[in-house]
Amino acid sequence: MNFITFSEQELREFTFAIFTQMGCNEADATLATDVLVKSDLRGIDSHGVARLSGYARLWQKNRINTKPNIQIIHQTPTTATIDGDRGLGLVVAPFAMQIAIEKAEKYGSGWVSVKNSNHFGIAGYHALMATEKDMIGISMTNASPLVAPTFSSERLLGTNPMCYAFPAGEHPPIVVDMATAAAANGKLEIAQRANKNIPEGWAQDKNGNATNNPNELKSGGSLLPLGSDKEHGSHKGYGLSATVDILSAVLSGANYGPWVPPFVAFLEPSKNPVGEGIGHFFGAMRVDGFRPIEEYKKHIDNWIERFANAKTIDPNKKVIIPGAPEFAFEKDRAKNGIPLIDVVVNDLNDLALELKVKKLS
Amino acid sequence: MNFITFSEQELREFTFAIFTQMGCNEADATLATDVLVKSDLRGIDSHGVARLSGYARLWQKNRINTKPNIQIIHQTPTTATIDGDRGLGLVVAPFAMQIAIEKAEKYGSGWVSVKNSNHFGIAGYHALMATEKDMIGISMTNASPLVAPTFSSERLLGTNPMCYAFPAGEHPPIVVDMATAAAANGKLEIAQRANKNIPEGWAQDKNGNATNNPNELKSGGSLLPLGSDKEHGSHKGYGLSATVDILSAVLSGANYGPWVPPFVAFLEPSKNPVGEGIGHFFGAMRVDGFRPIEEYKKHIDNWIERFANAKTIDPNKKVIIPGAPEFAFEKDRAKNGIPLIDVVVNDLNDLALELKVKKLS
Numbered sequence: 001m002n003f004i005t006f007s008e009q010e011l012r013e014f015t016f017a018i019f020t021q022m023g024c025n026e027a028d029a030t031l032a033t034d035v036l037v038k039s040d041l042r043g044i045d046s047h048g049v050a051r052l053s054g055y056a057r058l059w060q061k062n063r064i065n066t067k068p069n070i071q072i073i074h075q076t077p078t079t080a081t082i083d084g085d086r087g088l089g090l091v092v093a094p095f096a097m098q099i100a101i102e103k104a105e106k107y108g109s110g111w112v113s114v115k116n117s118n119h120f121g122i123a124g125y126h127a128l129m130a131t132e133k134d135m136i137g138i139s140m141t142n143a144s145p146l147v148a149p150t151f152s153s154e155r156l157l158g159t160n161p162m163c164y165a166f167p168a169g170e171h172p173p174i175v176v177d178m179a180t181a182a183a184a185n186g187k188l189e190i191a192q193r194a195n196k197n198i199p200e201g202w203a204q205d206k207n208g209n210a211t212n213n214p215n216e217l218k219s220g221g222s223l224l225p226l227g228s229d230k231e232h233g234s235h236k237g238y239g240l241s242a243t244v245d246i247l248s249a250v251l252s253g254a255n256y257g258p259w260v261p262p263f264v265a266f267l268e269p270s271k272n273p274v275g276e277g278i279g280h281f282f283g284a285m286r287v288d289g290f291r292p293i294e295e296y297k298k299h300i301d302n303w304i305e306r307f308a309n310a311k312t313i314d315p316n317k318k319v320i321i322p323g324a325p326e327f328a329f330e331k332d333r334a335k336n337g338i339p340l341i342d343v344v345v346n347d348l349n350d351l352a353l354e355l356k357v358k359k360l361s
Numbered sequence: 362m363n364f365i366t367f368s369e370q371e372l373r374e375f376t377f378a379i380f381t382q383m384g385c386n387e388a389d390a391t392l393a394t395d396v397l398v399k400s401d402l403r404g405i406d407s408h409g410v411a412r413l414s415g416y417a418r419l420w421q422k423n424r425i426n427t428k429p430n431i432q433i434i435h436q437t438p439t440t441a442t443i444d445g446d447r448g449l450g451l452v453v454a455p456f457a458m459q460i461a462i463e464k465a466e467k468y469g470s471g472w473v474s475v476k477n478s479n480h481f482g483i484a485g486y487h488a489l490m491a492t493e494k495d496m497i498g499i500s501m502t503n504a505s506p507l508v509a510p511t512f513s514s515e516r517l518l519g520t521n522p523m524c525y526a527f528p529a530g531e532h533p534p535i536v537v538d539m540a541t542a543a544a545a546n547g548k549l550e551i552a553q554r555a556n557k558n559i560p561e562g563w564a565q566d567k568n569g570n571a572t573n574n575p576n577e578l579k580s581g582g583s584l585l586p587l588g589s590d591k592e593h594g595s596h597k598g599y600g601l602s603a604t605v606d607i608l609s610a611v612l613s614g615a616n617y618g619p620w621v622p623p624f625v626a627f628l629e630p631s632k633n634p635v636g637e638g639i640g641h642f643f644g645a646m647r648v649d650g651f652r653p654i655e656e657y658k659k660h661i662d663n664w665i666e667r668f669a670n671a672k673t674i675d676p677n678k679k680v681i682i683p684g685a686p687e688f689a690f691e692k693d694r695a696k697n698g699i700p701l702i703d704v705v706v707n708d709l710n711d712l713a714l715e716l717k718v719k720k721l722s
Contacts, residue, residue, distance in 0.1 A: 076469030078439050079650030108437030109472050113651045136608075151678045152671045164604045166611075174607070176600035182593050201593050208674030226587060226594050232543050232562050233587050239537035239683045240601075242668075243525045246535070247497075250527075250660045251651045257667055274663060289440030290474045290612045299611045302635060306618055307603075310513045313569030317512045322600045 003339040006360060011037050011049055011338060014348070014360055018052055021355040022059050023066035024088070032090035035121040040338045043329030046186035047122045050344045053351045055088060055119070057265035064088055064118050070095050078107045081252050082114045086277060089120030089141070093280055097126045097139065100284040104135055108289035113252035116276035119143070119263050123163035124177040124326070130284040131167040134293055138283035139163045142248045142255075144262040147181050148222035149238045150230050153208035155222045156258050159184055160244035165323070167287060169297030171304045175323030180241040181223045182234075188214040188223070201228030247281040254279030364700040367721060372398050372699060375709070375721055376410055382716040383420050384427035385449070393451035396482040401699045404690030407547035408483045411705045414712045416449060416480070418626035425449055425479050431456050439468045442613050443475045447638060450481030450502070454641055458487040458500065461645040465496055469650035474613035477637035480504070480624050484524035485538040485687070491645040492528040495654050499644035500524045503609040503616075505623040508542050509583035510599045511591050514569035516583045517618050520545055521605035526684070528648060530658030532665045536684030541602040542584045543595075549575040549584070562589030608642040615640025 012033055019029035040048030058064045068087030072080050080099055084092035096112040103110025120126065123139040130137025143158025159179040166174040183202040191198045191214035198214045205211045206220030217223065225237030249256035254275045261269035261278060287296050310319045340348075349359045373394055380390035401409030419425045429448030433441050441460055445453035457473040464471025481487065484500040491498025504519025520540040527535040544563040552559045552575035559575045566572045567581030578584065586598030610617035615636045622630035622639060648657050671680045701709075710720045 074651060076647065076650040079469035079646060081651045107468055108440035109470055111470050111646055111650075136612075149668060149671060149680050151673050151675065152680045153674050154672045156668060156671055164600075166607055174603065176604050178594075178597040178600055180597075182588070199592050226597055227543070228589075228593050231560050232589050232593075233539075235681065235683070236539040236541075236587055239525075239539055242535070242683060243537050246527055246661065246664065250657060250664055251497075251648070253652060253656070253660075256660070256664055274660065285440060285472055286437065287612070289437040289472075290435060290442045291614060295614070296611060299614075299617070299635065300607065303607065303611055303617055307510060307517060310510065310517055311515045312512050313514050313565075314512065319510050319513045320596065322596070322603060 002342045004342060004345050005337040005339045007337050008037060008041060008334055010360065011040065014352070014357070015049055015052060017357040018056065018351065018355060019066075021357055022056060024091075025067070028066070028088070028091045031094055032088050035090040035094070035125050038125055039122045041330045041333045042122070042124070042326040043333070044122050044326070046184070049340070049348065051119070053347050054263060054265070055090075056351055056355070058118065058263070061265045063261070063265065063269070068092070072099065078103050078110050080112045082112060084114055084117035084277060086116055086118070089118040089278070089280065092117040093120035093126045093139070093282070094129065096280065097129045097137070097282045097284070100282045101130055101133060101135065104130075104284040104286050105133070109283065109285040112282045113247065114280040114282070115249070115252035115254035117254070117278055117280055119278070120280055122177065123161045124165065124175050124323070126282060127163045127165035127177070128173065128175065131165045131173040134167050134288065135284045135286050136167070137163075137165040139280070140244045140248055141280040142245045142260050142278055144260050145258045146185060146217070146223045147225055147241060148204065148208070150225065150235045153204070153206065153222065154258070157225075157238070157241040157245060158260055159223065160241040162240065162244050166300060167297075168304060169301040171301055171321070172327040173323060174300070174304065174321060175326065177323070180226050180237050180244060182226050182228045182237065183223065185217075185223065188217055244281070249275060249279030251281070252279045363703045365703060365706050366698040366700045368698050369398060369402060369695055371721065372401065372410055375713070375718070376413060378718040379413055379417065379712065379716060380427075382718055383417060385452075386428070389427070389449070389452045392455055393449050396451040396455070396486050399486055400483045402691045402694045403483070403485070403687040404694070405483050405687070407545070410701070410709065412480070414708050415624060415626070416451075417712055417716070419479065419624070422626045424622070424626065424630070429453070433460065439464050439471055441473045443473060445475055445478035445638060447477055447479070450479040450639070450641065453478040454481035454487045454500070454643070455490065457641065458490045458498070458643045458645070461643045462491055462494060462496065465491075465645040465647050466494070470646040471644065473643045474608065475641040475643070476610070476613035476615035478615070478639055478641055480639070481641055483538065484522045485526065485536050485684070487643060488524045488526035488538070489534065489536065492526050492534040495528050495649065496645045496647050497528070498524075498526040500641070501605045501609055502641040503606045503621050503639055505621050506619045507546060507578070507584045508586055508602060509565065509569070511586065511596045514565070514567060514583065515619070518586075518599070518602040518606060519621055520584065521602040523601065523605055527661060528658075529665060530662040532662055532682070533688040534684060535661070535665065535682060536687065538684070541587050541598050541605060543587050543589045543598065544584065546578075546584065549578055605642070610636060610640030612642070613640045
């Protein structure tokens with residue numbers, strides 16, 4: 001596996017050109033590019049430009065509308081539901097988060113459920129829009145079914161991530177951004193490519209037996225919820241995933257559970273959908289709706305310092321503040337560039353050829 | 362271990378008498394009783410009347426104020442912070458949740474952070490106050506430090522539960538009510554009493570080594586976050602627990618992390634507190650702030666039925682809808698009574714003697 005390193009600017013220009021060729025207007029192409037490239041900058045390679053051709057394939061199948069009429073279809077002063085009109089989640093999600101933020105500016109908090117959307121990139125991007133305004137940001141989405149609830153052999157839930165982002169004072173924000181499965185699908189894909197076993201507790205085969213074989217997922221197996229088995233609390237991971245599914249989809253009118261349409265274009269969506277597209281959920285709360293911001297910042301910094309300096313088991317490993325590794329990546333990659341594996345570069349260049357965009361060199 | 366079964370009414374009268382003798386007025390004693398007895402009814406024996414003497418011991422040490430002046434100290438239309446004035450959490454929490462509900466009635470949603478409180482019983486009680494009004498209820502609390510963050514040997518977090526409750530149509534509400542640790546402390550206490558080993562992944566000794574010995578917790582060991590180890594996602598359980606801690610305490614001005622005062626009266630609170638008492642966080646969102654309630658109910662019922670009828674690994678085990686076992690317990694115990702183990706009955710009768718209350722017979 002070889003890596004080729006690109007500057008942030010190169011990847012931005014390339015990605016912008018692809019989205020433009022897909023029919024996005026300038027503002028939407030800029031925004032969608034920012035969401036994807038920020039993911040690479042932050043070290044979350046699985047959700048960055050590596051997914052670009054995935055979005056393009058869905059657009060080619062007319063499952064993504066690059067000229068959406070995104071609108072509020074229901075609201076109160078602090079809640080709203082948005083119809084994403086089959087738009088790119090990368091565009092629909094920031095639109096929805098912006099509405100949550102505006103409601104919070106006026107009333108203290110804002111909450112937005114979204115239907116008829118598509119994959120929204122990293123949850124953290126949207127939640128961090130709130131921390132820039134000294135608000136707590138919340139962001140979640142449902143996703144195509146890969147995870148079996150406790151006791152089941154059926155895939156009924158996505159890896160359904162939830163993200164909570166908290167502004168801090170001297171330190172970067174705390175960002176808890178996590179799939180509610182024991183391990184993300186990306187980790188299994190890495191093991192599949194490397195022909196390696198996976199630890200017990202990540203997946204089960206199609207009959208629900210424990211497995212170390214990452215390929216079982218391709219033949220009817222499932223990922224396991226956070227907690228892995230009942231004895232270790234998999235019903236909690238299942239409950240969290242259910243929470244994300246309900247807030248994102250049952251509340252908005254999107255598809256939920258086994259009906260969520262797949263991200264990959266080669267799998268067809270359900271013929272009998274229970275809603276429209278996939279669903280997201282966003283929230284914003286003003287910190288100063290609870291406490292003067294300076295008091296809060298003093299204490300959140302104290303929290304961070306106490307945890308970062310906690311006694312560790314291995315003296316070479318520090319306790320990690322949620323989100324801190326991603327901020328370190330961002331600093332490094334903005335300066336030193338973003339390494340992409342050659343298979344991703346080849347895939348992007350095939351796409352470039354097809355859409356008549358200048359190749360990555 | 363012998364069980365003695367009492368009717369709901371007997372336990373209510375006894376508990377009400379104890380709280381009255383502790384100085385609660387009639388309304389507060391009735392409410393605190395309801396929270397504890399509902400826990401027993403719902404089968405969560407660890408958080409019911411078995412804890413009554415724990416509250417009394419804290420009151421005797423002047424760490425619980427049974428005549429609190431609970432008040433809002435900061436607010437916007439949809440957010441508020443409450444000073445619990447060292448009151449019983451069993452009283453402070455429903456007060457706070459009621460304010461969240463009233464704000465939601467007016468503006469669509471309401472969010473309340475609480476400082477200067479004490480143990481609030483089961484999170485589900487408070488969240489269910491919202492579902493009765495066709496709202497989604499959210500409830501969380503921090504708790505005395507027993508859990509080590511990933512990579513640490515220090516106890517820095519409580520078992521910090523979070524609860525999401527969703528109203529349904531024909532079915533009882535979905536209630537996701539979970540400690541963010543791999544296993545609750547109550548499970549270790551059961552193993553300690555029975556002199557049994559615990560599964561790997563629940564606890565570590567004081568140096569951070571894996572252990573099967575439940576007694577390690579008494580000599581400096583820690584519980585592990587949901588996920589158990591890094592490979593299985595313990596950083597996610599740690600992140601969720603941190604989220605509860607920050608929303609409950611950094612936002613309100615309560616103690617957080619290792620400074621949270623212990624529930625047991627024989628352990629002293631920190632001499633250098635960073636806030637007041639323990640903290641809680643509550644939320645309420647009107648379902649019809651997002652979608653007409655009848656549409657939502659049709660789909661949440663469909664969600665429940667699809668999951669309840671999912672294919673299972675063992676044909677004798679059904680997929681459990683979060684909250685369903687507790688509703689089944691409630692139905693059964695309201696009719697057939699509540700079994701208490703003899704050690705709990707003896708403890709309650711010692712307390713009755715001390716506070717001059719008629720014993721349980």
